[in-house]
Amino acid sequence: MTDTKHAHPNYIVIWAWLVFLLAISVVAVYLPFSQWITVTFIFVVAAVKAVIVAMYFMHLKFEESLVRYIAIIPVLLFIIMTLSLIPDTVYNR
Amino acid sequence: MSGATTVSEYQATHTVPGRMGIWWFLASEIMVFGGFLAIYILYRMASGGAWAEMANHVSAPIGTFNTIILLTSSLTMVKAFEAIDNEKRKQATNFLLITVILGLAFLGVKAFEYSSEIALGFTPLSGTFWAFYYALTGLHGLHIVAGVIFNASLLVMAMKGTLWPNTQHRVEYAGLYWHFVDIVWIFLFPLLYLSY
Amino acid sequence: MTEQKNAENGHSEELSFWRKYVFSTDHKVVGKQYLFIALFMAILGGVMAYYMRWQLAWPETAVPGAGWIPEPTAFGGIIPPEFYNALTTMHGTIMVFFVGMPFLLGAFGNFLLPLMIGAKDMAFPRLNMMSVWTLFLASLVMIASFFVEGGAASAGWTGYAPLSADPIHTGVTWGLNLWILGLALEFTSFLMGGINFLTTTITMRAPGMTMYRLPLMVWMQITAAVIFMLSVGPLIAGAILLLLDRTVGTGFFIPELGGDPLLWQHLFWFFGHPEVYVVLLPGFGAIMEILPVFSRKPIFAYKTIIWSTIIAGALSFLVWAHHMFVSGMDPRLAMPFSITTILISVPFAVVIFAFMATLWGGSIRFTTPMLFALGTVMTFIVGGATGIFNGSAPVDIFIHDTHFVVAHFHFTLFPDVFLGGFAALYFWFPKMFGRMMNETLGKIHFWVTTIAFNAVFIPMFVLGLGGSMRRVYNPLQYDFLKPMQGINEFITYAAIVLLLGQFIFMFNFFWSMFKGKKAERNPWNATTLEWSVSYPIPHDNFATIPTVYHGPYEYSLPGNKSDWQPQHEENEPVSG
Known part of the structure; x- marks a missing residue:
């Protein structure tokens, strides 16, 4: 059960992606789309963000x-x- | 089911007990928050548009700011873990310190938000949306408090130098928890602040 | 390194009394602590059952032995309706959460799991100690709820809203808040336990102990732990909201304030149905260990049993609404949930058939544990078969909330928790306390318990089909129930015999603990790893971690000297 080294991706790039996704979901609310499209969009973005955090920050990709x-x-x-x-x-x- | 088994066959898993335990803990936490979010979503769908008016009064800019704080604290937490892996003790201590400060900043912003909302007359009794708002952010806030306490205790150990050589893997476990709390917020933010 | 550990262990006598017997991190001590909590709470639950039964048989007469209860809870032994409601609620809560789970998961899971997989202790020993003390605290909170103003929780063990959401309905104020708090602590305790069980089994098995060489008891324990951990979350969320309704004044479950009381039922049963399998599976696990030992045969269809229970566990998340056919929920949900409910009887039928096939052609020894194991299977079949009636919506609409349902779930849970639990206790007592329990007393205990149990609950089916509602305070208020009062009286006599029969067990248990015949290392000639260590088992269990060469149930192998093949002994592999 050797468990010393982990793979470490470039976390700052991942963080930048997360902030970018946050920004577009905030902006999307003010765009003139129908409510149904907006709500779907921001929750898809939230799911993508969650998957990114789980995969890279929580290392699920390497488990x-x-x-x-x-x-x-x-x-x-x-x-x-x-x-x-x-x-x-x-x-x- | 007979014959001798080699040691490699025996190693059904290479995950150490600590990490395995944390993941099972997170699985049960997913069900707690998942159940909570499910109740909120169901009520919200059932309410028709009646809640949108109430949801208009939460401050999306403050929520966005707080989300950035939490995302950044997740970054510094994972950087602390990376530094520990690379045996950079000073760097790990600094990143832990930033994580703790950001966690406290999140709580401070949240407290400011609560007080300004209560000042406007929005309490947990001002309707079902507000009751959910306080219950969900309150439970999440308690998890943040717990995370800050874990992280701060690790920080103290790192400053004293007692974190090494036996307990540095706790940074990874605390990190897993911290990222999980971050993920919960990633869903809470659009649910409470954006979808009106 | 092993020698070093042993040397350290030699000093373990220097641990203070408190660290050794009270705040111990040793999984064996923790398991025994769970056992004593469970037995104590069982006495409490049993006394409550007696008070209720007396009230049902001879309504509003003074209950012998209840005279000590002060007013306004009871009046000179006469039980008022409010206290009767509290009794039904607390009997259910205590028996499921504070007897079933600690007895089967807590006591036997903790005691056996590391021994059976060949580990020195649990993965997180301190977490383990915390789990038992959290349960202790939870028990104290539950008991304390009887003594606050307004009495204990009386909204049923399911705590249906809005009855539970607003104190004006029951008059219970702090009693129900403490009930929620006690349950929350109990859930925390078993979440900690579950994390420990799973992590230990996944990461700490002895060399050669593959997943398909695990004794079925371990499989059942970890399946139960997974089911528990995945089902309890939404109820915890719901319980937080319920507590807010009660204390802050929100209206999550109060219809007048825009809440949805039915959602509480959904959340409760989303947890509640998997929960009954959480209690059921470890009891079955004990049976699965005992049947092969006393039939001297391998268990029939080892892998099929494992996968049947996993499938049943997965299905258990999709059956919850069969508790709610008459609740006013969307009727379109009735058909799908009827179908899943009837489906779930298939994997359990497979397990029961595997039990029977294990017995078939074996050389059966009717020892006390074996008698209890057979009794469990026999009575559980009645409970399982009547479950099909409850599960199909058209029949359930007729029998819902009658004593038929009460009889049904007692026929599933009682054999499992008590008959299965006693089987396990008689079977592993030598390993736990180093002495044998008395066989003659054990057999008397078995016959009294089983016969009296059937005498209690078989008439209850009749009562239920006759229309007798559960949770009714005084059946004589209804004219159509008056002709059946004789059945009620018979049930109460039988229940008193059942409860008195447990004194035989109590005497046997405590007498054997100090004065029983000293047990050999492996008194039943069993194969699994826990029988490879002698009493008293040291803190770290195995001087050297054993290597496992065999499956757990290799009995009566052709060509072997003895008719059992311990898992850790390397013999010539026997073919065929």
């Missing part, structure tokens, strides 16, 4: 597959939970 499953399965699970609650909680009140 073994078991660790990736530990991270991904709960995400899928709560998405499934949210989707299956929509008919009841949103449309049946």
